[in-house]
């Protein structure tokens with residue numbers, strides 16, 4: 456199977472997020488849609504900051520089947536869930552940033568709400584700092600099939616992605632650039648929210 460045309464752009468983004476410290480110690484996984492039925496996802500256990508094209512494995516979106524027999528990301532089921540829910544999704548990025556990990560534990564509710572930040576406009580469809588933006592938080596699970604099922608059954612809108620408690624952030628975009636911008640925007644907002652919470656407690 457031939458690599459999709461935007462794979463190089465995704466690889467550049469993987470290198471960028473590795474440099475930002477968003478994928479420490481092989482954490483995180485990234486994928487790109489090839490067509491309606493297939494996507495390419497990072498191989499399990501690789502350093503995501505130094506991925507090459509051979510490190511991507513094609514997986515069927517319907518059932519996570521990897522035709523090559525190689526082992527795709529352990530979290531493939533969360534990527535394919537987003538591709539099934541959002542036919543316009545072309546890129547999924549999952550990162551283990553410190554901010555996403557800490558904030559998802561600090562916030563005990565099942566939703567992180569962000570409001571009052573100009574940078575909310577980096578998120579898909581957002582046009583004003585006045586609107587409240589909600590990002591669902593799901594309790595983590597080592598059983599990815601069960602986790603994907605729980606996320607699907609929650610019925611939450613996942614336009615900006617979701618947080619896994621104590622684990623990280625998964626986000627997506629209609630293009631690689633959009634996914635990357637949204638990831639960077641969310642990271643900025645998480646950092647602001649964490650700092651604000653800490654200062655308000657003093």
Ligand SMILES: CSC[C@@H](O)[C@@H](O)C(=O)COP(=O)(O)O
Nearest residue numbers: 480481482483484499500528529
């Ligand atoms: C570095 S441990 C983290 C993993 O368990 C997992 O959460 C992760 O994001 C990377 O898994 P991978 O199978 O390499 O895609």
Ligand SMILES: [Zn+2]
Nearest residue numbers: 482483530623
């Ligand atoms: Zn992970």
